[in-house]
Amino acid sequence: MDIVTAALAIILVFILFLMTRPDAEKSRIKQLLNKMPGPPTYPIFGTSWELITSPVQRHAEILSKYNKKYGPVYRGWVGSRGTVTVSSPEAAEKILSSTLHINKSVEYEAYVPWFGDNLFLEKGQEWRKLRKLMSPAFSRSTLEIYLEVFKNNAEILVxxxxxxxxxxEFDVCPYLVLYSLDCTIETNLGLKLNLLKNKNTTYVHSLDNVTKTVSELIHHPWVLCKYIFDPSGLRKKYEESLAFCHQFVDNIFRIRVGDNVGIVKNNT
Incomplete structure (x- = not known):
C-alpha cells in the first residue's frame, strides 16, 4: 500500500468515526426519529442509498413512493443526519407558520451564489426583519392594484x-417563467418588457441550467468536489448561466434607474 492510499484510508476512517461517534443529543434525536415510519437504514448511507444512486429526475418518483408507503410524515437519514419529510397540509402548516423554527437546512447553502442574502435564505432576526418589511407588499389591497397586470399577461400566456x-405534449415551464418575470418586473419596477410576447428564451435556458445544477448539488453533494465538478463541465456551464442571470437582472435595474434619471432631468 503506497503512502497516498494509506492517507486516503486514514481520512476515510476518520470521517466515518466523526459520522458515527456517540453524541448524547444525536442519540436522543435518533431515538425519537426512529419511532417514526420510514425507509430501512443502512450503515454510512442511512436511508438515502436509493436517492443517491438515482438520477435527480427520479427523486420525485421515489419520494412519492415513500409517501404512499410510510405516510404523509416519515423520517429519513442522510448519513448520520436525520430528516423528516412532510406532505400533510396540517403538519406543514404548523411548521410554515412557526416563528421559532425558521432556520434553513444546509441544503439551502447551494442557493447562496444564485440568490445572495434575502428572505428565502435568511434566518433568525434578519429573517424576521425582512419578513416584516415585505409583508405589506402581499396584502390583499396591494395585490388588487395589480390585477389588471396579471390579467393582461395571463391573456398573452393563453x-x-x-x-x-x-x-x-410540450413543456409549459418556459412559458410560466416568462409570464412570472413579466408580472414581477411590471408590478415591482413599472417596466413592461413583454418577455413572453417576444419569446425571450435565453434567460429561461440559463435559469434552467442553474436550477438543474443546484438540484444536482443538493441531491448529490459529492458533485461539489472540484475534482468532480470541474472536469464534468458542470461548473463552466453553471457559472456562465449564473453570470447571465445576474447580468439580466442588473440590466433591468439599469433601465429602471435610467428612466428615473430621465424623469429627474426633464423636471429640472
Missing part, C-alpha cells in the same frame, strides 16, 4: 399556449 394546442 395566446402563447394556444399555439401549441394539437401538437402533442
Amino acid at each position: 395566446q402563447a399556449l394556444m399555439t401549441k394546442v394539437g401538437g402533442g
Whole structure:
C-alpha cells in the first residue's frame, strides 16, 4: 500500500468515526426519529442509498413512493443526519407558520451564489426583519392594484399556449417563467418588457441550467468536489448561466434607474 492510499484510508476512517461517534443529543434525536415510519437504514448511507444512486429526475418518483408507503410524515437519514419529510397540509402548516423554527437546512447553502442574502435564505432576526418589511407588499389591497397586470399577461400566456394546442405534449415551464418575470418586473419596477410576447428564451435556458445544477448539488453533494465538478463541465456551464442571470437582472435595474434619471432631468 503506497503512502497516498494509506492517507486516503486514514481520512476515510476518520470521517466515518466523526459520522458515527456517540453524541448524547444525536442519540436522543435518533431515538425519537426512529419511532417514526420510514425507509430501512443502512450503515454510512442511512436511508438515502436509493436517492443517491438515482438520477435527480427520479427523486420525485421515489419520494412519492415513500409517501404512499410510510405516510404523509416519515423520517429519513442522510448519513448520520436525520430528516423528516412532510406532505400533510396540517403538519406543514404548523411548521410554515412557526416563528421559532425558521432556520434553513444546509441544503439551502447551494442557493447562496444564485440568490445572495434575502428572505428565502435568511434566518433568525434578519429573517424576521425582512419578513416584516415585505409583508405589506402581499396584502390583499396591494395585490388588487395589480390585477389588471396579471390579467393582461395571463391573456398573452393563453395566446402563447394556444399555439401549441394539437401538437402533442410540450413543456409549459418556459412559458410560466416568462409570464412570472413579466408580472414581477411590471408590478415591482413599472417596466413592461413583454418577455413572453417576444419569446425571450435565453434567460429561461440559463435559469434552467442553474436550477438543474443546484438540484444536482443538493441531491448529490459529492458533485461539489472540484475534482468532480470541474472536469464534468458542470461548473463552466453553471457559472456562465449564473453570470447571465445576474447580468439580466442588473440590466433591468439599469433601465429602471435610467428612466428615473430621465424623469429627474426633464423636471429640472
